[in-house]
Amino acid sequence: MIKKNLCGLIPDEIFSLVKTEGYTYNHAIDVAKSIYRRRITEMSRVKNIPNTLLRYLDLVTETGFYKPVSYEISADRTVKYLFISPEGKKFETVVIPDKKRTTVCVSAQSGCRMGCPFCVTGKYGYYGDLSAGDIVNQVISIPDSGNITNVVFMGMGEPMDNLENVLKACDILISEWGLALGARNITVSSVGITTGIKEFLNRSACNLTVSLYSPFSEERLSVIPAEKSYPVYDIIEMMKNFPVHKKRRFSIAYVMMKGINDTGRHLEGLEDLLTGSGIRVNLIPYHHFDNEGIRSSSKERMQSFKHDLVTSGISASIRKSRGADISAACGLLASGLK
Numbered sequence: 001m002i003k004k005n006l007c008g009l010i011p012d013e014i015f016s017l018v019k020t021e022g023y024t025y026n027h028a029i030d031v032a033k034s035i036y037r038r039r040i041t042e043m044s045r046v047k048n049i050p051n052t053l054l055r056y057l058d059l060v061t062e063t064g065f066y067k068p069v070s071y072e073i074s075a076d077r078t079v080k081y082l083f084i085s086p087e088g089k090k091f092e093t094v095v096i097p098d099k100k101r102t103t104v105c106v107s108a109q110s111g112c113r114m115g116c117p118f119c120v121t122g123k124y125g126y127y128g129d130l131s132a133g134d135i136v137n138q139v140i141s142i143p144d145s146g147n148i149t150n151v152v153f154m155g156m157g158e159p160m161d162n163l164e165n166v167l168k169a170c171d172i173l174i175s176e177w178g179l180a181l182g183a184r185n186i187t188v189s190s191v192g193i194t195t196g197i198k199e200f201l202n203r204s205a206c207n208l209t210v211s212l213y214s215p216f217s218e219e220r221l222s223v224i225p226a227e228k229s230y231p232v233y234d235i236i237e238m239m240k241n242f243p244v245h246k247k248r249r250f251s252i253a254y255v256m257m258k259g260i261n262d263t264g265r266h267l268e269g270l271e272d273l274l275t276g277s278g279i280r281v282n283l284i285p286y287h288h289f290d291n292e293g294i295r296s297s298s299k300e301r302m303q304s305f306k307h308d309l310v311t312s313g314i315s316a317s318i319r320k321s322r323g324a325d326i327s328a329a330c331g332l333l334a335s336g337l338k
Helices: 011-021 025-036 051-060 120-124 132-140 159-174 194-203 217-223 232-241 264-274 299-311
Strands: 070-073 079-084 090-097 102-105 109-111 126-129 150-153 186-190 207-211 250-256 280-285 316-318
Touching: 011 025, 011 051, 025 051, 025 132, 079 132, 090 109, 090 132, 109 120, 126 159, 132 159, 150 159, 159 186, 159 194, 186 194, 194 207, 194 232, 207 232, 217 232, 232 264, 250 264, 250 299, 264 299, 280 299, 299 316
Parallel strands: 102 150, 150 186, 186 207, 207 250, 250 280, 280 316
Antiparallel strands: 070 079, 079 090, 090 102, 109 126
């Protein structure tokens, strides 16, 4: 008999497994809380459900948890973990400790098929989608699990290219029977797949970030192939017009590259695109690799860029680079994978 993994299941699915044995939906809720809220990795340790149900679950299920196979620690205390799924898919997860929060950056795929040339993960290739269980396991099975306050889907892969598993994982992360994190503490980042983003906006209350690169479509198309089928202007219009709960955030991730997308013309383009929209801008240093000639904008230019955006009425911030020395920073995941 092939046992079913509990990690990645919602209560409805757990109930389908146990109802034929006479157990109730409340029993399914209790099982979900045990594995997600209480982080119980062995069903024999569960105390609040009948022993007969425990024995049945032991026959037909496994918890589905698996530990990272290795890790690296940055000088700034950022930690990068390497996971290998039971199917052999490799993917990395990053934990970023800060004063008031601990953020885990999860992967949605092993590799990525978006093909963006400035991203190491894209150069690694695509080796498959991660299941909802694989995604949630990245939060539960790391040593810092109990301290996690925020989850960002900014690791390997394009979340909108694995939408159903990402939505299911988000549901587990925010539900009371799940990890019970607030939806405002979950952010999903995308290069922009219009159909997926539309579904995500309607079916999730979590935050959304779209990677822009340039406010000009022809420039964006040169580095983000998805722009051809999914123009980012249409996505931003969708974000502008979507009714937003006051605690939900829509953002633009703007990786700044010296002399390429940090000019006055690009600043004006961003202002034209975003003024009055309520969409905030996260300015991100570029992390070069393979000795290519592109370099990050200077700290001074990034500060000036931010100042001008804020002056024009656009909320903007500069994201501090974390974990660059262990290839855990933005765009560097999969650097050491083969």
